[in-house]
Amino acid sequence: MASVTISNIRKSYGGLEVLHGIDLSVANGEFVVLLGPSGCGKSTLLRMVAGLEAINSGQISIGNVVVNDLHPKDRNIAMVFQNYALYAHLSVFDNMAFSMQLRKLPKDEIRRKVEWAASILNLTPYLDRQPRQLSGGQRQRVAMGRAIVRDPSVFLFDEPLSNLDAKLRVQMRTEIKELHHKLSTTIIYVTHDQIEAMTMADTIVVLRDGNIEQIGKPLEIYDRPANLFVAEFIGSPSMNFLSGEVGAEAGRPVVRANGVTLPLPLDAKVTAGQIVKYGIRPEHLRPGAGSEGIPAKVSVVEPTGPEIHIYADIGGQEVCSITQDRLELSPDDPIRLVPALDKIRLFEPATGKVINGPDESRPRTLLRA
Amino acid sequence: MQETFWQKRLRDVAAVLVVGLFMFPLFWWALTSFKPTSAIFDKDGIVWFDFKPTLVNYAVTMLGKSRAELAIESGNTFGIGGASSYDSRQTIIDSLIVAVGSTALTVLLAVMAAYALSRMRFFGRQAYLNWILSQRFMPPIAIIVPVVFMFHYMSLLDTRLGLVIVDTLINLPIAVLLMKSFYDDVPADVDEAAMIDGATRLQIFRRVVLPMVKGGVAATAVLCFIFSWTEFLLSLFLTNSIRTLPVKITTFVTSTGSEWGFIAALGTTAVIPSFIFILLVQKQLVRGLTLGSLKE
Ligand SMILES: Nc1ncnc2c1ncn2[C@@H]1O[C@H](COP(=O)(O)OP(=O)(O)OP(=O)(O)O)[C@@H](O)[C@H]1O
Ligand SMILES: [Mg+2]
Numbered sequence: 001m002a003s004v005t006i007s008n009i010r011k012s013y014g015g016l017e018v019l020h021g022i023d024l025s026v027a028n029g030e031f032v033v034l035l036g037p038s039g040c041g042k043s044t045l046l047r048m049v050a051g052l053e054a055i056n057s058g059q060i061s062i063g064n065v066v067v068n069d070l071h072p073k074d075r076n077i078a079m080v081f082q083n084y085a086l087y088a089h090l091s092v093f094d095n096m097a098f099s100m101q102l103r104k105l106p107k108d109e110i111r112r113k114v115e116w117a118a119s120i121l122n123l124t125p126y127l128d129r130q131p132r133q134l135s136g137g138q139r140q141r142v143a144m145g146r147a148i149v150r151d152p153s154v155f156l157f158d159e160p161l162s163n164l165d166a167k168l169r170v171q172m173r174t175e176i177k178e179l180h181h182k183l184s185t186t187i188i189y190v191t192h193d194q195i196e197a198m199t200m201a202d203t204i205v206v207l208r209d210g211n212i213e214q215i216g217k218p219l220e221i222y223d224r225p226a227n228l229f230v231a232e233f234i235g236s237p238s239m240n241f242l243s244g245e246v247g248a249e250a251g252r253p254v255v256r257a258n259g260v261t262l263p264l265p266l267d268a269k270v271t272a273g274q275i276v277k278y279g280i281r282p283e284h285l286r287p288g289a290g291s292e293g294i295p296a297k298v299s300v301v302e303p304t305g306p307e308i309h310i311y312a313d314i315g316g317q318e319v320c321s322i323t324q325d326r327l328e329l330s331p332d333d334p335i336r337l338v339p340a341l342d343k344i345r346l347f348e349p350a351t352g353k354v355i356n357g358p359d360e361s362r363p364r365t366l367l368r369a
Numbered sequence: 370m371q372e373t374f375w376q377k378r379l380r381d382v383a384a385v386l387v388v389g390l391f392m393f394p395l396f397w398w399a400l401t402s403f404k405p406t407s408a409i410f411d412k413d414g415i416v417w418f419d420f421k422p423t424l425v426n427y428a429v430t431m432l433g434k435s436r437a438e439l440a441i442e443s444g445n446t447f448g449i450g451g452a453s454s455y456d457s458r459q460t461i462i463d464s465l466i467v468a469v470g471s472t473a474l475t476v477l478l479a480v481m482a483a484y485a486l487s488r489m490r491f492f493g494r495q496a497y498l499n500w501i502l503s504q505r506f507m508p509p510i511a512i513i514v515p516v517v518f519m520f521h522y523m524s525l526l527d528t529r530l531g532l533v534i535v536d537t538l539i540n541l542p543i544a545v546l547l548m549k550s551f552y553d554d555v556p557a558d559v560d561e562a563a564m565i566d567g568a569t570r571l572q573i574f575r576r577v578v579l580p581m582v583k584g585g586v587a588a589t590a591v592l593c594f595i596f597s598w599t600e601f602l603l604s605l606f607l608t609n610s611i612r613t614l615p616v617k618i619t620t621f622v623t624s625t626g627s628e629w630g631f632i633a634a635l636g637t638t639a640v641i642p643s644f645i646f647i648l649l650v651q652k653q654l655v656r657g658l659t660l661g662s663l664k665e
Contacts, residue, residue, distance in 0.1 A: 052561050073567040085558035089580040099566035146566070 001185055002063035002076075002153035003028045004049060009058035011044055011210075018044055019210045021058070026154075026203075031180050031187045035197040036207035037233070042190040045207075046156050049188060050079050062154060078147035079156040083163060084139045086131040086146075092118075093127040096145045117145040120182065121175075137168045144176075148183065157189040161196065173199055194234050198222065206230050224345075228352035231279055231345060237309060239279045240319040243349065246274040255346075258315030260294060265341040269356050276355060277347040282309065282320040284343035287327060293336030301329050312337065395640065402426050402633035409629045426634035430457045455631050457638075460617040465642065466529050467604075467613060468597040471536035475544045475593045478537070480586060483548030484574055488560060498549075504542040513606050520607055527608045535607060536597040544589050551585025552578065587653035594646055598639070614639050 004026040011019040019041045026032045034042045047053040049060055051072035060067055067075050087095050093114055094101075100110045118124045121141040131139055140160055147155055157176075161169045177200050180187055191197055197204050198218045206213040206221065206229075214226040225231035231239045244257030246264075253270055255262040255278045262278050270276065287293075287310065296312040296319070303309075310321045312335055321337050329335065346355040372380070401409055408420035428434045433456035486498060516535060517526070525531030555578055563573045579586075601615040608616065618635055621628040647654065 050561075050565060052564070072561075072565045077565065079562065079565050081558040081562060083556055083558060085556060085562040087559065087563070087577055087581070089583070098563070098568075102567045102572065143562075146562070150566070 001028050003030075004154055004186060004188065005059075005061045006045070006049070007059050009045065009048060009060065010056050011041070011048065011053065012056055017210065019048075022210075022212060024205060024212065024215070026186060026188060029184045029186055031177075031189065031200060031202040032205060033197040033201035033203070034188065034190045034205050034207055035194060035201075035233075036192065036213075038192055040207045041210045042192070042207055043158055046079075046158055046188060046190050049154070050077055050156050051075050075154075076150075076152050077154045077156055078150050078152035079158065080140075080143045080147050080160045082159040084131075084143045086139060086142055088131050090130075091127065092123060092129050092131065092134070092142050092145075095131065095142055096149050098146070099150050113149045114145075117149045120148070120179070121145050136164050137172060140164065140172060141175075144179065148179070153186065155185055155187045155189075157187065159191055160189075161191075162193070169196075176200060194236070198234070206233065208233075223343075224354075226354055228277065228279075228347045231347070231354075235281060237282050237320045237322075239281050239345070240285060241347075242278040242280075242314060242317050242319065244276060244278055246270045246272055246276060248272055257317060260315035262294060262314075263339065263341060264344060264346075268344075268346065270346065275349055277349050279345040279347055280319075280339045280343060282322040284340040285319060285321045285337050286340075287321060287323050287325070288336040288338035291336070293338035296335050296337050298329050298331055298333045298335050300331065310335070398633050399637045401629065402637045404630065404633075406630055409633075426630040427638075429455045430631050430634045431638065432456075433458060455621065455628065457614075457617055457635050460612050460614055461638070463529060463611050464598060464613045464639075467532040467536060468594050468642075470529070470533040471540065471597045472590050472593040474533060474537045475540045476586060476590050478541060479544035479548045479589060480579065480582075481574075482541075483545045484552055484578065486545065487549050487552035488557065498546075501542045501545055505546070509539060509602050513603065516603070517606055525607075527610055529611060531607055532604060532611070532613065535603050536593075536600055539600070539603070540593045540596055544593055547589050547592065548582070548585055551582040551588075555581050584653045587650035591647055591650060591654060595643055598643055 004024075006022055006024040006026075009019055009022040010017060022045060024032075034045060036042050044053060048055055049062075051067065051070060055068050062075055062077065087098060090098065096114045096117055097110045100113065114127070115124070118127055121144060123138065123141055123145060126134060126138060126142075131142060134142065140163075143160070160176075161172050164172060173196060176189075180200075189200065201218055203215060204218055204221050205215050208229055214221055214230045216224075221230060222234055225234065225239075228241070232241070242255070242257045242262060244255040244262060247254055247256045247261075249261060252266060253264040253268050253272075255264060255276060257278065264270065294314055296314045298310060298312050299318070300311040301308060302311070307322050307324050308327060308329075310323065310327075310329060312319055312321060314337070319337070344356075347353065348355055403422040403424070403426070404416065404420050405423045405425065408416040486494065520526045520531050520535075525534065559577060559581070560573050563577045568577065599615055600613070601619075604613040604616050605619075612620070614635070618632055621632045621635070
């Protein structure tokens with residue numbers, strides 16, 4: 001087990017810089033998820049930690065050792081790849097034993113360790129099989145087994161579940177989390193799937209275009225996104241955004257959007273005339289009774305089972321509202337939507353930064369310059 | 370798509386027809402090799418099975434008997450001519466040495482060169498690949514004169530080693546490109562996983578990647594073997610006492626007529642080594658030609 005410290009890492013391919021100075025520290029035993037859209041540089045960062053990509057500038061340390069110039073095999077890391085990267089010609093046993101055979105460990109020790117890993121991962125019946133005789137989930141477990149027998153100080157995962165079907169993905173998610181609980185090894189896990197990130201991470205690092213947008217605990221990031229990008233990226237259906245201008249009504253601050261008045265909490269840090277994006281998550285925008293709430297018109301109703309997703313039009317802007325009430329609604333019905341005042345986030349449209357957001361001096365929340 | 374009964378029948382019939390079309394010349398050639406000269410050329414028509422099978426053609430080409438000897442033995446002296454220069458045993462041995470030697474050398478060089486080309490990023494890599502490919506465009510006849518001179522100065526003319534070298538040179542480009550495509554099918558992640566597992570480059574090559582492209586190696590080897598086994602032009606120019614099979618067969622066309630029986634016997638025999646070789650690597654070959662490794 002070890003901590004990982006990444007300081008001011010930059011990476012360019014040819015003349016193109018893809019990572020623009022990344023700072024990140026991962027505590028011993030922490031499960032960190034690097035989350036971001038395709039092409040944001042997650043894999044590149046992970047591969048630099050693994051030693052598979054050269055570092056242009058900056059420093060990476062594992063434990064207290066600067067590993068910039070260390071060969072991957074000397075970094076004591078293990079990596080699980082998206083397409084498993086199994087040794088197709090070797091049995092499951094030999095796949096897992098390979099690293100120990102290279103180190104010329106005694107045979108009985110190798111056997112003991114492989115059997116231990118196989119029992120953790122439920123692979124014991126398959127040890128003699130070839131990888132091609134296994135299902136996708138089993139292959140992924142072999143890849144994990146190959147990683148855990150080495151007893152590494154850091155596990156690196158690069159989108160390990162993206163080749164699996166939805167059901168298996170949910171199951172493997174739990175298994176990886178359990179594995180982390182059992183071994184309590186530091187994990188850096190790359191994904192573009194926000195559900196995966198939310199469910200597994202101790203800490204989520206949101207990346208975009210080679211910059212860190214926000215670092216925080218899953219719920220922290222969900223509840224207090226630092227900017228528009230994070231707010232939009234996390235959550236499904238994603239947060240509603242309404243453009244408008246700050247005004248006042250009956251002594252309270254409000255946002256006026258296309259003639260519709262959107263309420264704000266009394267203590268909102270806004271000035272009249274300010275242009276803002278008014279953000280509210282669908283589950284915090286509920287259909288109201290009687291004449292309270294923002295007037296809207298239903299456009300689509302999607303029952304999902306546990307809840308109903310109502311898409312509605314507020315002054316020409318589309319929003320989504322989620323309710324567990326069994327409402328009978330059809331398109332074009334008038335409806336009133338009530339936002340939970342304490343959940344409203346306001347963003348500056350120009351910079352995307354949150355206005356009434358989290359305390360920006362929080363040590364691990366790095367905002368984009 | 371579910372095939373109907375008739376679609377299935379139709380496909381079977383088509384398969385039989387295609388196989389028949391390609392097998393017929395082989396069959397005819399093999400049949401001819403058992404015919405007496407009188408049945409090969411019959412002024413009244415084509416002889417199919419209406420002849421007395423004979424092993425004369427094989428006895429002459431494979432056992433080195435002279436035809437006169439055999440004719441006298443059997444009491445049939447129709448169409449006697451020629452001496453025992455039809456003995457092809459040495460030819461087969463020479464051809465085997467050249468084909469096996471050049472195949473081994475080509476494959477040895479190609480598996481290493483192709484691995485480097487597939488995995489390593491070095492300056493001029495693409496140019497180098499294009500250059501290799503361009504070697505493939507070059508017709509052997511274009512280089513024959515300089516090669517003859519070079520071989521003369523290096524005393525490689527009329528040696529088996531010389532033929533091994535020249536066949537290797539001709540085969541190497543296609544072998545490298547073919548092997549590279551097999552390596553390219555093995556994801557680079559596999560190399561990286563092995564690297565993290567602690568393997569050196571050489572260990573990755575020998576213990577991980579090479580075993581994963583076994584099928585490709587077999588396919589490449591078969592290709593090289595068949596090329597070398599049937600190569601005619603270079604052997605013709607570079608040898609005179611050593612005769613590989615294709616060259617030897619041309620000597621059966623003489624000023625007094627073509628010895629179709631002997632040509633057929635030797636031609637039929639010549640199919641056997643390729644056949645055995647392909648049979649040996651058949652399992653790898655099918656895998657090699659379909660799928661290099663484990664892919665999603
Ligand atoms: N070998 C390379 N040569 C040139 N550019 C590269 C190379 N590898 C990655 N890039 C570029 O670097 C950027 C980041 O790539 P990276 O693979 O890290 O993205 P990612 O976040 O992992 O995306 P994905 O979710 O699609 O895997 C991309 O714009 C990509 O085009
Ligand atoms: Mg990636």
